[in-house]
Amino acid sequence: MSGHGMPDPDPLDPLDPLDPLERERAHLAASRTALRAMRHDVESLDIRNVTANWVNAEALQHQIDARIEALADLADTPLFFGRLDHADSPRPPGAPEQDDPSAVRYYIGRRHVHDADGDPMVIDWRAPVSQPFYRASKKDPQGIGLRRRFGYTGGELTAYEDERLSDPDEAEKASALLRLEIERPRVGPMRDIVATIQPEQDEIVRTGVDGTVCVQGAPGTGKTAVGLHRVAYLLYAHRERLARTGTLVIGPNRSFLRYIEQVLPALGELAVRQATVEDLVTEATGVEVRGTDDPEAARIKGDARMAEVLRRAVRSGVTMPAESCVVVRGSRRWRVPAYELEEIVRELLERGIRYGAAREALPQRVAHAVLTRMERSGEAPDDRVQNAVARDAAVKALVKAVWPEVDPARLVLRLLSDDGFLAECSEGILTEEEHKAILWTKPPRGVRSAKWSAADAVLIDEAADLVRRTPSLGHVVLDEAQDLSPMQYRAVGRRCATGSATVLGDLAQGTTPWATASWAEALSHLGKPDAAVEELTRGFRVPREVIAYASRLLPHIAPGLSEATSIRDAAGSLRVRAVEVEELDGAVVDACREALEREGSIGLIAADARVPALASALDAAGVPRLSPGTETDAGARLTLVPATLAKGLEYDHVVLDEPAAVVDGEPDERTGLRRLYVCLTRAVSGLTAVHAAPLPDPLRDGGDA
Ligand SMILES: Nc1ncnc2c1ncn2[C@@H]1O[C@H](COP(=O)(O)OP(=O)(O)OP(=O)(O)O)[C@@H](O)[C@H]1O
Known part of the structure; x- marks a missing residue:
């Protein structure tokens, strides 16, 4: 009897038993056939006799269609990427390195595939038996004798890589396939990492559904990837519960959401909502954000003390009955x-x-x-x-x-425009100056004509929750969390009050005036003070030379944080060029052209104020450009990215225009250096910084000029 998932060896099998690649390809072909059969079975389901009424039939057909879609065989997405052989029957010393047909064996892939008898041919990566694929090591083999990783070229199985976990003589080595996967040029949106999730990442991915985890991670350590895979994992492990309660991924802005939006569908999960905090609060309150706050007003409106001000405001209309x-x-x-x-x-x-x-x-x-x-x-x-x-x-x-009725938007309108009312509600909470800073100088006539800011919408959302409980989802992933204000954390917290959360962020990348100073504080605003905080420091994106250069800023922007390491040493990945002011635009365009000679995506990142000039320079030079959030394709690979939108994104090659201007674009130096840190850490293969102004102090005398 062979192991699970592999047919018994056939004595007439024409395949060469000593050619493992050929055998694996045969298993791939057989799995494809089995998947087609599974799809065919679903397609030929006849529901006429099982549904009593039209509505049921519609609902069932809908489910069947979704299942058919989920069973599609995507030619360029390999059906399996790994194999585990249990160590029950170790290879006798000196025996040839051929497949051991008696080992219990599982193929690990993006979905479950079974044969006509119902025996598994491919196991879903999220199933418990797949876990050792990600976690087993020489120190802790978890019963695994052999772990095999597969390499594909355009859908063809072309390589494999073995680790014999129970063989004490085999040295532990870095996976070449992992490196190839990370360096595979990026065109199009973010992709999944199921084939190469690392042990420290897997621990976070598979944390139980009731646990809230907070991940502090340096740039490129896989926070976003981990958060998305965690949702996919939870949906697998608790499908019914989460289908009822819902899941949500929160990101900082539209272009970021567009960048990540394909990852979950690629993992077969189509029903996860992806939104910004602003989307959530405007949708819940029905107000439209058309105004902005100055930084000081926004800071105060985002401060947790506003929750108490609002609580008082909501209850201010309650009076004691004077008569019977x-x-x-x-x-x-x-x-x-x-x-x-x-x-x-x-x-x-x-x-x-x-x-x-x-x-x-x-x-x-x-x-x-x-x-x-x-x-x-x-x-x-x-x-x-x-x-x-x-x-x-x-x-x-x-x-x-x-006990008068309270309309949340009208209440906040009154609070921000009625001096006396604000004074009454904020007494002993806000200072005189703070009170003045948030009071509208020209009160709007009504809720509809008010130019609500993003922070105002959060206040209205808080007031609405004081009146009526916001429904809670089952799980919320909050990415780039470091930029949220305490009031925004509260808005997210009420959306997972009875569920759990995955909070992802990097304190060094906080660029808002209210950026998170400590995770403990943030988690208490979120209402999850007991959440575990994990740190990821192994960087997958940025090459060693570049991350070391960017990390020179760390002591100035987040002194307590560990520097990220990099799993890749790409010599020559950092170039710093000094030019004269009048040559700057031309030198930047030249650097873009050089980058375009290589494969993959290119991001030209510049201070927001420099974007129009660079757009003209690129146009004049006939270099096509995209805006962030637009998908790159083979014909258009260069994106012109304003520094304020670079967060969370990545490009194979980054050209960074005038670092000093990126710093100067922010209201204070620390925020400026943090913004620069974000921009310096977007590159997968190479970074070219071009400057005419002197570099910010920590970066002087560095690079290869
Ligand atoms: N285990 C892995 N295998 C392959 N690629 C990985 C792995 N982990 C992360 N990556 C890749 O590294 C890059 C960075 O990951 P990700 O964007 O999730 O990092 P991040 O920590 O969110 O970064 P930032 O702080 O800059 O937002 C992505 O291209 C991601 O696919």
Whole structure:
């Protein structure tokens, strides 16, 4: 009997048993055939007799269509990328390195494929039996004798790489296939890393669904990749639960989301929403963001203290009843005295339930007080009477007077335009200057005409949650988290209040005035103070020379952080060129042309203010260019990227225009150097920095000039 997933060896098998590549190709072909058969089975399902009605039939057909789509055989996506042979029957010493047909064997791929008998031919990478493919090592072989990685060229299986984990004589070596995969030129959007997830990454990917993890990671350590694969993993391990509760990936902006949007569909996961925090809060509140704040106002509006200001504002309209409430039923009048109504109101205020829920509870409480009186006088009212009393005009009038309805947008509008109201709500919380900084000088006429800023929309979202609980999703991945304000963390936190989160970021790349200073603080704003913080320092993107150059900025921008290492040593990957001012644009265009002679994508990154000049220079030179978020293809490979949009993106070759201008584009030096750090760490193969102005201090006397 052969291992699982491999047919028994056929004595008449014409394949050369000593040619492993040929055998693997045969397994690939057989798996393809099996996948086609699986698809054919689903396609030929006849649902006419199993569904009683039209709606069911529609729903079922929809599921079937999705399944057919999921079973498509994508020619350029290999069906499997790895193989595990269990160590149960080790190869006898001196035996030839041929396949051991008696070993329990699994092929690992992007999806599950089984043969006509239901025996697995390929195992989903997320299944528990696949885990050793990512985690087993010589120190801890996890029962694995052989781990084989496959290399493909254009869909053809062309290479394999073996590690004999239980062979003490075999030295541990870096995987050449991993290196090839990372250096494979980038054209088009981000791709998945299922074939090469590293052990430290896999631990994060497979953290349980109830655990929130926060990952601090230097540029290019795979945070984004890990976050996306974690969603795919969770959807596999908890499909039903998450289908019900939903999953969400949050990124900093549209171009970033466009860059990552293909990864989950490529892993077979089509139903994960991807959005920015702004998308979420504007959608929830119905306001449109058309305005901006100056940095100081934005900082204050994003400060966690605003949550308390809003809490006070929401409850500010609650007043204590001055009069008793009289309900007339038939010939009798029932009076609940003011002091008792006050007790009810106070109790509701103290119970900490949502404002809206308390407003709904109030008439029932008053009705209950009426019913108690009825019972005391010998009546036997039932629930219907209580409901009728709760709907009585006198009770309604009372609720309206003491617990007024709150419209979140109107409330925030009042807060930001009514000096006295803001003073009342922020007393002892904001300083006089802070109060002035957020007050609108020209109050808008109404909610629709107001030029709401992104920070305002978050305030409205907070107010809305104080009134009515925001529904929570099952899992949220928050990428580039370091740039969120405390109020934004809270907005994300309420969207995973009963679920879990994966928080990804790098404190050194924080470029907002409110950038996260510590993960502990951020996690407490998120409402997940007990989350584990993991650090990733092994860099996959940036070559050693380039990351070392960028890391010179670290002591100035994030002194406590570890420097990233790089798994790749690409000599000559860093070039720094000094030119005269009048030559700058020309030298940058030349550097782009040089980069275009090589394969892959090219990013020309420049201070936002320099972008128009460089766009003209490229146009004049006849070099086609794209904007960030537009897909590169073989014909157009150069993207002109404003420094403020570079975060999270990567290019095979980066040309960096005038580093000093990138620093000067920010309001303070530390933010400027952080922005520069982001720009310096976008390159996979090579970075050419071209400058006319002196380089920022930490970068002087470096590079090969
Ligand atoms: N295990 C891996 N195998 C192959 N490629 C990997 C692996 N881990 C990361 N990469 C690649 O390294 C690059 C950087 O990954 P990613 O963008 O996820 O890093 P990041 O930590 O989010 O970076 P940044 O902080 O700059 O946003 C990507 O091209 C990604 O596909």
